[in-house]
Structures are given as structure tokens and as C-alpha cells.
Amino acid sequence: MTKNILPSWRASESRKNIIDFVTKVTKENGKDYVEPKLRIATFDNDGTLWCEKPTIQIEFLKYQLFKNIHNNTKNIHTNTDKKISQLVNDFLHGEVKMNTTLKKILFEQIEGNISLSEFKENVEGFLAQWKHDGTGNEKLTGRTYKELTYEPMSELLDYLRANDFKIFLCSGGSNDFMRVFAEELYEIPHENVIGSFAVNRYVFGAGIEPEDTFFYKQIANFHNTSHGGKPEAINAHTGRIPIFSAGNVLNGGDIAHLTFCKSNPLQSFQLLINHDDAEREVAYAEKNDPSIKAGKAQGWSIVSMKNDWKKVFRNPEVV
Amino acid sequence: MTKNILPSWRASESRKNIIDFVTKVTKENGKDYVEPKLRIATFDNDGTLWCEKPTIQIEFLKYQLFKNIHNNTKNIHTNTDKKISQLVNDFLHGEVKMNTTLKKILFEQIEGNISLSEFKENVEGFLAQWKHDGTGNEKLTGRTYKELTYEPMSELLDYLRANDFKIFLCSGGSNDFMRVFAEELYEIPHENVIGSFAVNRYVFGAGIEPEDTFFYKQIANFHNTSHGGKPEAINAHTGRIPIFSAGNVLNGGDIAHLTFCKSNPLQSFQLLINHDDAEREVAYAEKNDPSIKAGKAQGWSIVSMKNDWKKVFRNPEVV
Numbered sequence: 318m319t320k321n322i323l324p325s326w327r328a329s330e331s332r333k334n335i336i337d338f339v340t341k342v343t344k345e346n347g348k349d350y351v352e353p354k355l356r357i358a359t360f361d362n363d364g365t366l367w368c369e370k371p372t373i374q375i376e377f378l379k380y381q382l383f384k385n386i387h388n389n390t391k392n393i394h395t396n397t398d399k400k401i402s403q404l405v406n407d408f409l410h411g412e413v414k415m416n417t418t419l420k421k422i423l424f425e426q427i428e429g430n431i432s433l434s435e436f437k438e439n440v441e442g443f444l445a446q447w448k449h450d451g452t453g454n455e456k457l458t459g460r461t462y463k464e465l466t467y468e469p470m471s472e473l474l475d476y477l478r479a480n481d482f483k484i485f486l487c488s489g490g491s492n493d494f495m496r497v498f499a500e501e502l503y504e505i506p507h508e509n510v511i512g513s514f515a516v517n518r519y520v521f522g523a524g525i526e527p528e529d530t531f532f533y534k535q536i537a538n539f540h541n542t543s544h545g546g547k548p549e550a551i552n553a554h555t556g557r558i559p560i561f562s563a564g565n566v567l568n569g570g571d572i573a574h575l576t577f578c579k580s581n582p583l584q585s586f587q588l589l590i591n592h593d594d595a596e597r598e599v600a601y602a603e604k605n606d607p608s609i610k611a612g613k614a615q616g617w618s619i620v621s622m623k624n625d626w627k628k629v630f631r632n633p634e635v636v
Numbered sequence: 637m638t639k640n641i642l643p644s645w646r647a648s649e650s651r652k653n654i655i656d657f658v659t660k661v662t663k664e665n666g667k668d669y670v671e672p673k674l675r676i677a678t679f680d681n682d683g684t685l686w687c688e689k690p691t692i693q694i695e696f697l698k699y700q701l702f703k704n705i706h707n708n709t710k711n712i713h714t715n716t717d718k719k720i721s722q723l724v725n726d727f728l729h730g731e732v733k734m735n736t737t738l739k740k741i742l743f744e745q746i747e748g749n750i751s752l753s754e755f756k757e758n759v760e761g762f763l764a765q766w767k768h769d770g771t772g773n774e775k776l777t778g779r780t781y782k783e784l785t786y787e788p789m790s791e792l793l794d795y796l797r798a799n800d801f802k803i804f805l806c807s808g809g810s811n812d813f814m815r816v817f818a819e820e821l822y823e824i825p826h827e828n829v830i831g832s833f834a835v836n837r838y839v840f841g842a843g844i845e846p847e848d849t850f851f852y853k854q855i856a857n858f859h860n861t862s863h864g865g866k867p868e869a870i871n872a873h874t875g876r877i878p879i880f881s882a883g884n885v886l887n888g889g890d891i892a893h894l895t896f897c898k899s900n901p902l903q904s905f906q907l908l909i910n911h912d913d914a915e916r917e918v919a920y921a922e923k924n925d926p927s928i929k930a931g932k933a934q935g936w937s938i939v940s941m942k943n944d945w946k947k948v949f950r951n952p953e954v955v
Contacts, residue, residue, distance in 0.1 A: 354825055357827075433871075483827070485827075492872065492875070493875075496875045506673055507874055507875030507876055508676075508802070508804075508873065508874040508875065508876065510875065514872055516859050516868045516869065516871075516872050517868060517871055517872065518868065519864050519867040519868045519871070519892065519896065521864065521867070521892055521895055521896070527895050527896075527898035527899040527934060528899055528901075530867075530895065530896065530899050532867075532868075532871055538857040538859070540835050540857070545838050545840065548838040548840070548849075548851075549835045549836060549837065549838045549851075550835065552752075552835075552836055552838070552851055553811065553833055553835050553836065554827060554873065555826055555827040556811070556812075556815045556826030556827065556829065557826055557827065573838065573840055576840055576846050576849065577838065577840070577846075577849065579846035580846040580847055580849050582847075615846060
């Protein structure tokens with residue numbers, strides 16, 4: 318009966334666990350039944366729904382910085398603060414690694430002081446033009462990032478939607494960044510995107526016609542939706558605890574997210590993707606395996622990309 | 637054909653405008669058709685869906701301050717900052733009017749440094765026990781606030797929902813406050829509530845079992861969802877411009893909200909409620925009528941509670 322469900326998943330424990338869970342929470346009058354309004358599912362994006370080697374939003378930062386420099390629209394190289402211009406320069410030439418201070422500086426360069434509509438055009442340009450550079454697996458070289466979504470996870474989104482789950486994208490990427498592609502790639506509407514955010518400023522008032530009002534992006538009061546910031550943003554946005562959450566192994570970035578789901582007094586399901594497929598994607602692990610350890614302690618389903626998935630990418634497949 | 641739609645509305649221009657709008661945007665292949673995913677509707681709460689004389693969240697502040705004083709749980713009267721304790725005391729005895737500084741102090745007393753679950757219990761206690769004091773109309777004395785929702789507006793929510801609109805509550809009240817009653821009173825789920833908010837802090841980590849994690853309310857990075865804060869919060873939450881927005885006359889609090897809706901390049905509808913019914917509710921206006929003037933300039937539908945509504949309250953009606 319479950320043959321047509323999750324066709325790109327091998328007949329593994331993970332697939333069985335997912336189907337068993339969905340079956341029991343949707344069985345009316347069953348003891349584990351959960352009413353549709355409480356069937357909240359949250360999915361991380363980077364490394365969970367699409368590739369995160371390299372980190373795509375960081376690639377967007379590079380794309381945009383190079384474009385700004387080329388067009389001389391933002392004078393980064395001649396920034397009066399020489400420390401900042403040097404840091405950006407070093408970053409672009411691969412001479413410094415990303416860290417929190419640098420991340421904040423780069424976000425301000427790219428997401429600060431720009432209209433929301435101009436920002437969206439920049440993201441669209443990036444997604445159309447910027448290609449994978451072969452980081453972690455040369456077979457990926459030259460693909461656009463839209464070609465790097467995981468087919469088995471798209472099937473899982475469809476399966477949950479067919480069972481009246483409400484799906485939210487909850488990831489460290491910014492709200493305005495992810496809204497450019499979440500609907501096209503995952504069928505997730507704008508209002509179900511929960512990313513890092515600052516509240517954009519609405520420009521309106523006397524003498525401005527309604528059609529001339531607009532949003533201006535700013536960085537003040539920035540909330541970072543990674544680590545503990547995920548449950549916090551899910552709570553602010555939905556006022557609910559999810560019953561299904563999916564994340565992946567990297568820097569322990571989904572431990573708080575999946576622990577939050579586990580805290581639900583209702584039946585709940587946590588899915589943790591382990592990137593162990595060097596052939597078809599990229600293999601990487603954490604030092605001391607904190608995500609895997611938390612998953613084993615709390616009973617999460619740990620998915621092996623190598624063993625549990627027949628196919629990795631939606632289109633085209635790497636062979 | 638439209639007889640059973642909006643039964644508590646008189647056969648006025650307002651009712652006709654609403655029905656004409658919904659009919660045209662839902663007519664497939666019509667030139668004004670709007671696909672369901674873009675049928676976003678936003679409703680203010682205070683004065684739009686329920687009574688705002690007195691302001692109900694301010695009444696909650698009073699309730700909670702009195703309770704804290706009585707239980708000696710928060711030592712407001714002996715606060716080491718005498719200026720604050722004097723101000724709160726004067727406010728409770730009606731000797732000072734609300735202003736921005738006082739609002740911030742009171743919010744910190746009530747919404748700061750408390751767990752989210754304790755806060756919700758406080759709101760539930762308030763809604764069950766605290767009664768209308770007759771402000772503006774003595775016939776309202778003794779009612780609970782849950783008995784002060786507007787029947788014609790509830791019918792409008794139902795009508796829009798039946799036409800595949802997605803309804804969001806967007807009001808100056810806090811997110812966590814409104815989520816306690818929005819589903820019961822308006823059938824609006826938690827995730828469609830867009831109120832004033834601060835991101836609550838998630839308490840988790842080593843040695844804390846999932847079931848012992850919780851949210852702690854704090855006031856840092858507070859976003860006030862009134863005036864220009866409404867479009868800003870709607871944009872942050874939904875990434876969309878509504879095609880239907882409803883607000884009311886008082887302090888120009890919905891001018892930005894309805895202007896934002898008017899900025900939509902699609903067909904859109906703005907509804908502004910004028911509180912002109914001294915018999916059945918409370919009559920009040922703005923100095924120089926900025927909301928009415930903006931409404932006339934932009935072509936909003938201005939609803940007269942006195943003339944357009946057969947009935948005001950859902951239950952029981954004031955006669």
C-alpha cells in the first residue's frame with residue numbers, strides 16, 4: 318500500500334519510521350491522532366533541502382560584493398574604514414574564513430540600506446548566473462543552485478502536505494533571500510518562510526502616493542535564525558511547537574531545532590540528515606558528533622544519504 | 637443570490653462594495669481574478685473585530701498590576717526606582733494618561749521576565765474575570781471582553797474564508813496576548829497572528845531534557861505593530877501585500893495599514909470602521925479626521941456602525 322510513497326527512498330528504517338509516524342498521527346480516533354491544525358512541520362534549508370557545500374547565501378554575498386565592486390555601486394574597496402575594506406577583500410580572495418564578525422559586516426554590505434525590490438532582483442540575478450564551483454565534489458561544478466535540491470526531501474514535503482501538514486521553512490538564510498525561491502523550489506508560500514530577519518522599514522507618508530511606498534532593508538534588531546534562534550523564530554512566527562522537524566549534521570545547527578520538536582507533548586518526529594555520500598554529494602561530519610549524539614539520546618531518525626536515498630538531486634542526478 | 641451573505645449588514649453601499657470585490661477577484665478568467673495564494677487579508681483587532689473602549693490590553697495591564705501588588709509577586713509599590721512605582725500607582729488610580737514612556741514601563745512589568753506559559757495563564761485569568769467598566773457606554777458594564785466581538789465582522793471573516801482568503805490578525809496588541817483568544821473568537825490560527833512582538837528566549841542546553849525546555853519573555857528588540865509598524869510586521873511575516881485590509885478610526889492607527897493594502901498592484905479593498913454608534917457601542921472620532929480624509933482620498937469603504945450594521949455584538953446584543 319505504501320509503494321508509491323517516497324519513491325526515491327530505499328526500503329530503509331528511516332522510510333519506514335516516517336510512514337509509520339504519519340500513519341499514526343493521521344488515524345482518526347487512534348490514540349496518537351493529531352488534529353490538522355497542530356500538524357506543524359519545520360524544515361531547515363541548507364543541507365536539508367538543498368546542498369550547503371559551499372554555503373549558498375555566502376556565495377550570494379560574494380556574487381553581490383564582486384558585482385558592487387565591478388559596478389562601483391558601493392565603494393567597498395575604498396571604504397573609509399580600511400579595516401572593513403581589507404577584510405572584505407581578503408574574504409573575496411579566500412584569505413580569511415567566515416566568522417561572526419565578518420558575517421555581520423557582509424550582511425550589512427548586502428542586506429542593509431537597499432530597497433527590498435532591488436534586493437530581490439539581486440538574488441534572482443545570482444540564482445540565474447552563479448554556478449557551483451566544485452567545492453567538495455567536482456562533479457557538481459557548473460550547476461546552478463536551483464539544480465541542487467534533494468529529490469527525496471521534495472517527496473517528503475509532498476507526502477506531508479498530502480497528509481494536511483503545514484510546512485514551514487526555518488533556516489539561517491534570511492527571510493527575504495529564501496522567499497525568492499522557496500515557492501518555486503519547495504512549494505512553500507512566502508508566509509511560511511521563517512528565516513533570519515530584521516524588520517524592513519516602510520517608507521510612506523504625506524506626499525507619497527500608495528503606489529510609491531516601499532520597504533527599505535536595514536540590519537537593526539537582526540534576529541539570527543540558527544542554533545537556538547530557530548525555536549525562537551518558530552515560536553515568534555507560529556506560536557506552536559512542530560510535530561515534525563528536519564535538519565542536518567553541521568556545526569550542531571539543528572540540535573536546538575530538533576530538541577524543540579521533541580519537547581512537544583504530542584507524538585513527534587525528528588529527522589537528521591547525515592552527509593555521508595562522497596560519491597553523489599559531499600561527505601562531511603562534525604568534530605565529536607554532537608548532532609548524532611543528541612539524535613541517538615533523543616531517538617531521532619538519522620538519515621544516511623548514501624544508504625537511504627536511491628537518488629540525491631531532483632534534477633539532474635549526479636551519476 | 638447574495639441574500640445569505642453578511643446577514644447582519646444592512647443593504648448598504650459598504651455591503652455591496654464588499655460583495656462586488658470578492659465576486660470579481662474570485663471569478664476565474666475574469667480580468668480582475670486573483671489566485672488564492674495572493675488572497676491575503678489583514679484585520680486590525682482593537683476597534684475592528686472587538687471593542688476598544690477601554691483598550692483591552694491596557695485593561696489587562698491594570699488587572700495584572702493589581703494582581704501582582706495583591707500577591708506581592710512583583711514589588712511594584714516598593715520598586716527601588718520610586719519614579720516608576722509612583723507612575724504605575726498614578727496610572728492605576730487614573731491620575732495619569734497612557735503615553736509611550738508609560739506604555740514601555742508597563743509592558744516591561746507585565747510581558748518582561750516571565751515564562752511564556754505563565755504569561756498565557758495570566759491572560760486567560762484576565763479574560764475570564766475582568767469585566768467592562770462602562771467606559772463610553774454604561775450598557776456595556778459587566779460584560780467580559782470575549783462578549784464584545786462584532787458580529788458583522790465575524791461574518792465578514794467567514795465570507796472571506798469561504799472564498800479562499802488567508803486571514804491574518806494584525807494589531808498593536810502583542811502576539812502572545814492575541815494568540816490566547818484569536819482562534820476561539822475569530823478562528824484565526826496562531827501562525828496567522830501578527831502582533832507587537834519581541835523574540836522570546838528559548839531556554840535549552842546541556843542537562844535540560846527536551847520536555848523541560850521553555851520560552852522566557854523579554855522586551856529586547858521590541859517591534860510595535862501599530863501605525864507604520866503594521867505594514868512592516870505584515871511584510872516580515874508574510875512577504876506579501878494584502879488585497880483586503882480592515883481597520884478603524886482612532887489616532888490614525890490604520891492609515892499606514894490600509895495605504896499599504898492600496899499599494900497592491902492587484903485589485904484591493906480597504907475597509908475603515910467609523911465608531912459612530914453611541915447607542916449600541918461607543919461614539920468617538922479623531923481630531924481633524926485624518927483616517928476619514930485618507931480613506932476618501934484613496935477610495936476606501938468607510939463603514940458606519942450605526943447605519944451599516946443591523947447588529948453590533950456577536951453575543952449578547954446590546955438593545
